[in-house]
Amino acid sequence: MSNLLASNLFSVQDRVAVITGGGSGLGRTMARALAVNGAAKVFVLGRRVNALEETATQSTPGVVIPVQCDVTSKESLEAAYKAVAEQTTHVDILFANGGVLGPLMRPSQKPDGTPPSLSELREELFSKPMEAFTDVLNVNVTGSYYTVLAFLPLLEAANKRRPAPQAGVLTPPTAQVVITSSIAGFIRKVPFSFAYNASKSATTHLVKMLATTLADYDIRVNGIAPGLYQSDMANHIFEDKGIEGSGVNEGSFPREMIPIRRSGSEEDFAGLIVWMASASGGYLNGAIMLTDGGRVSVVPNTY
Numbered sequence: 014m015s016n017l018l019a020s021n022l023f024s025v026q027d028r029v030a031v032i033t034g035g036g037s038g039l040g041r042t043m044a045r046a047l048a049v050n051g052a053a054k055v056f057v058l059g060r061r062v063n064a065l066e067e068t069a070t071q072s073t074p075g076v077v078i079p080v081q082c083d084v085t086s087k088e089s090l091e092a093a094y095k096a097v098a099e100q101t102t103h104v105d106i107l108f109a110n111g112g113v114l115g116p117l118m119r120p121s122q123k124p125d126g127t128p129p130s131l132s133e134l135r136e137e138l139f140s141k142p143m144e145a146f147t148d149v150l151n152v153n154v155t156g157s158y159y160t161v162l163a164f165l166p167l168l169e170a171a172n173k174r175r176p177a178p179q180a181g182v183l184t185p186p187t188a189q190v191v192i193t194s195s196i197a198g199f200i201r202k203v204p205f206s207f208a209y210n211a212s213k214s215a216t217t218h219l220v221k222m223l224a225t226t227l228a229d230y231d232i233r234v235n236g237i238a239p240g241l242y243q244s245d246m247a248n249h250i251f252e253d254k255g256i257e258g259s260g261v262n263e264g265s266f267p268r269e270m271i272p273i274r275r276s277g278s279e280e281d282f283a284g285l286i287v288w289m290a291s292a293s294g295g296y297l298n299g300a301i302m303l304t305d306g307g308r309v310s311v312v313p314n315t316y
């Protein structure tokens with residue numbers, strides 16, 4: 014029964030990964046989790062080289078390789094692809110994870126909690142430049158899409174390394190893309206921003222579209238929809254709620270906001286990543302993994 018041992022089921026030994034947004038937050042956790050569990054190479058991509066280097070410093074020595082990249086530029090993606098291709102023959106798993114929140118785009122409530130008048134609402138939202146909206150779509154949707162396109166040859170090369178199928182023996186998983194979406198793409202009660210929420214809905218649909226198209230090439234595409242995890246992007250929520258630290262203690266958040274009453278931990282996220290990247294994640298395709306303490310799926314109890 015050794016095939017059912019956790020050490021076999023969840024092994025990411027010798028995997029090669031590329032992670033955009035690997036210089037901070039969830040992308041850094043992805044890199045550290047894969048590196049400490051035996052991945053051969055983890056390329057971390059982002060605009061800030063010092064942040065990428067910090068991820069490498071915090072990870073198993075020699076595994077994490079920083080590559081500067083702006084996912085909104087095809088030239089930059091092409092240069093990053095070439096830099097990665099010079100250092101590996103293949104990529105088993107690509108995380109299109111980089112993203113931005115952009116300016117908050119939501120109507121401000123009055124001090125007594127009532128909504129603004131319709132003309133106040135119009136003024137507040139219409140006064141924002143269109144670029145504030147399109148810049149968010151540009152990184153989160155267009156950037157993710159072109160990231161996947163850029164790395165297709167190295168994903169195909171990973172498939173070519175798979176051993177020939179043998180009767181009764183499970184072949185190692187096919188190459189995989191994982192795009193980071195958000196629960197903001199599912200529910201309207203996460204009141205970040207029209208642009209961010211719309212971008213994450215689009216990202217979720219991109220997972221389905223790409224999974225459908227790339228199935229013909231044996232490249233799987235899945236998504237992750239996190240709820241609340243502490244990161245640079247999410248810090249303002251912790252500040253708003255007066256929460257110091259990572260908020261992982263139960264009771265940090267009210268049940269009406271997060272049914273499990275805490276934020277997601279590094280362990281919650283690392284476990285998900287290792288599972289998805291391992292052989293036992295090999296049957297996932299076109300799936301969106303919710304990791305949100307129940308925010309999307311749990312409805313308040315009414316007796």
Ligand SMILES: NC(=O)c1ccc[n+]([C@@H]2O[C@H](COP(=O)([O-])OP(=O)(O)OC[C@H]3O[C@@H](n4cnc5c(N)ncnc54)[C@H](OP(=O)(O)O)[C@@H]3O)[C@@H](O)[C@H]2O)c1
Nearest residue numbers: 034037038039059060061083084111112195241242244246
């Ligand atoms: N934390 C949460 O609670 C939460 C919840 C739902 C979804 N998410 C999603 O999780 C992903 C990671 O966010 P995070 O929470 O870890 O926040 P974060 O620490 O702010 O990470 C965002 C990362 O995206 C990278 N990035 C932004 N623009 C980029 C560009 N043009 N080119 C390349 N990289 C770019 C940033 O690196 P550079 O600035 O160096 O380029 C940064 O490392 C995002 O897609 C976010 O929407 C997070």
